[in-house]
Amino acid sequence: MKIAILDDYQNAIRSLDCFRLLDGHDVDVLTQSIRDVDALAARIAEAEALVLIRERTPIPRALLERLPRLRFIAQTGKASAHIDLEAAAQLGIPVTESRFSGVATAELVWGVILAAMRRIPQYAANLRAGHWQVSGLEGADTPYGHGLGVALEGRTLGIWGYGRIGRRLARYAQAFDMKVLVWSRPESRALAAEQGHALADGPLDLFARSDVLTLQVRQNAETRGIVTLEHLLAMQPDALFVNTSRAGLVQPGALREALARGRPGLAALDVFDDEPPGADEPLLHMPNVVCTPHLGYVQKENYETLFDAAFRDVLAWQAGTPRHVVNPDALARQRP
Structure with missing residues (x-):
């Protein structure tokens, strides 16, 4: 079977242990994105999977209509939303997820929190x-004006979205003797309260009371655009805003304007409106912003888990026993 793997920026997939699952197949790994x-x-054009x-x-x-061999x-x-699942179903192309x-x-969220609060980068x-011992953030003429790093102990971690990652971050915060403040869906807020965490009265209250605020919301x-300029300006001048989820959760331009106005004073970002961002992306050049290149899931063990599941989905489908299909209507229309 001809299999194409897209967007392996680091040319890492062939080095994974699970890649051996595809032995005997014709695998084409693309290391550059083609938009x-x-x-x-x-x-x-020749790819079957x-x-x-x-x-x-995306x-x-x-694109799907241009790939008659894709099955x-x-x-x-x-x-x-990056996959048109309806079109795939109509064309008889099953899609699975892992x-x-x-x-x-x-772990990356906690890493960038520590990096930003201690000014490590x-x-x-x-x-x-x-x-020597110069952070570049010193000076009263800057809107943030706090070059020295600060401790997490005693500060408040605000979490918007109390799912798997949010709950894990709350445990990390407790290990660092931080207070936890949560805003999420009603059932998640109930769980947070049951686990002993404080609840915000709403998004504005969450932003205003958090020393560090992390978004853990699915886009x-x-x-889309749930974080507004008003939310960001409610943060304190020494607060840190962290987004490792999706850039589209923040209204366009709102974070740049808020940082320029000094509220919040710091940001840590793993996601951008355009990825990879161009060299002219203003956030990359702000000294009070720690930027990483969407590394949240880019980790050896995580890759092994994700690709092992994906490769096994390919093999299960080939064997006539598809699993984890998210557009089941495609199965009745599968291409020969």
Whole structure:
């Protein structure tokens, strides 16, 4: 079977233990993203199955209609709006999804929180430039004006979204002697209260009372743009805003304006409106922003889990026993 794996930026997939599951198949691993539909269709024209790395490449109807040999798609992680599931079903292309624990993302969130609060990237960059114990954030003429790192102990971690990752982050916070403040869906708020955490009165209250605020919300039509400039300006000048979920949860331009106005004073971001962002992305050049290149799920054990599941989905479908199909109507229309 001809299998194409898209968007392996680090050329890492062939080195995974689980890659051996595809022995005997013709596997084409693309290490560069191709966004133009015509160019991508030409590049993967022979593929019978696609394996997608999260949402790195959109799979719209226009692309699916250009791939008459394509018969199956395995998504690592949740299948979301980047795949036209209705079009895939109509064309007889089953799509599967795989799950992961969220450990990798939670650990990255905690890593960037520590990095931002202790100014680790700034100190490290200045050390390489020959400056000893200089964070670059010093000076009253800056809107943040707090060059020294600060401790997490005694501060409040605000969590918007109390799912798997949010609950894990709450446990991390307790290990660091932080207070936890939660805003989420009613059932999740009830669980947070049951587990001893404080509840915010609403999003504005969450932003105003949090020293560190992390978004752990799934992006969809209802949640796009849920974080507004008003929310961000409610934060304190020494507070940290963390987004490792999706950039689209924040209204366009709101974070840049809020940071320029000094509320919040710091941000840590793993996601961007355009990925990879261009060199002219303003957030990459703000000294009070710690940026990482969407690494939340990019971790060895997580990759092994995700791709093992995706590859086994491919093999199960080939064997006539499909599993984890999210558009089951496709099964009745499968391409020969």
